[in-house]
Amino acid sequence: MEHVEELLTDYLTGSLEAKDQAQVEAHLRTCRRCQEELRALEETFYTLTHTLIPVPPPPESLDRIRSQLRWNRRKRDAIRTLFLAAALGVAFALGIYLGGKTPIQETALEKVAYWASDPGAHWRLLRTEGESLGLLLWREDGRCLVLFREPPPRGTVYQLWGEEGGQLFPLAGGPTRILEADYGHFRTLVLSLESRPENAVSGKPRPSPPARFLTRLNLP
Ligand SMILES: [Zn+2]
Known part of the structure; x- marks a missing residue:
């Protein structure tokens, strides 16, 4: 059996051609090892998103995003939503707790949000x-x-x-x-x-x- 680990990041971010995507999905139905690799990748995306957030946004919004990621079969949209929400969540939370954003945080978060929303970006x-x-x-x-x-x-x-x-x-x-x-x-x-x-x-x-x-x- 040909494993598909090398394609999983692109699969998760929706960057695969339709043919490759179908091949990955067919393989994932029967291969436990690649299923576990996919779960590990999803976990990493969560972790990265969490570490982007110096002040946590309201927990219910993160829960909502997580369940969306779990159920949404269009992973690219879900992943990008997660990153955007993290970046915007920061702006929101800092606005409330500090009454404003520092220029450095603002620039960094705008960059991440911009890249996360760019459909031409590979991950x-x-x-x-x-x-x-x-x-x-x-x-x-x-x-x-x-x-x-x-x-x-x-x-x-x-x-x-x-x-x-x-x-x-x-x-x-x-x-x-x-x-x-x-x-x-x-x-x-x-x-x-x-x-x-x-x-x-x-x-x-x-x-x-x-x-x-x-x-x-x-x-x-
Ligand atoms: Zn496999």
């Missing part, structure tokens, strides 16, 4: 050492967004690189959970953790080895 789960690292969203016009599950450890920054001919070229970096960049013509992206913020604010000036490699991802 891929990022993993490091078997653990979920976050999400990569990219568009065919050369833009991408990396959403990390956790902020970088104190004194470090995340760095996104394009890889070509065995060399790394800096694309974006910063002490933030959200990186947005032009990946241009690169087909391989690399993420690392860097310890010297002054070198990674908007990318290192020259290609150099990453301090701590996190993951590598090939775009189709």
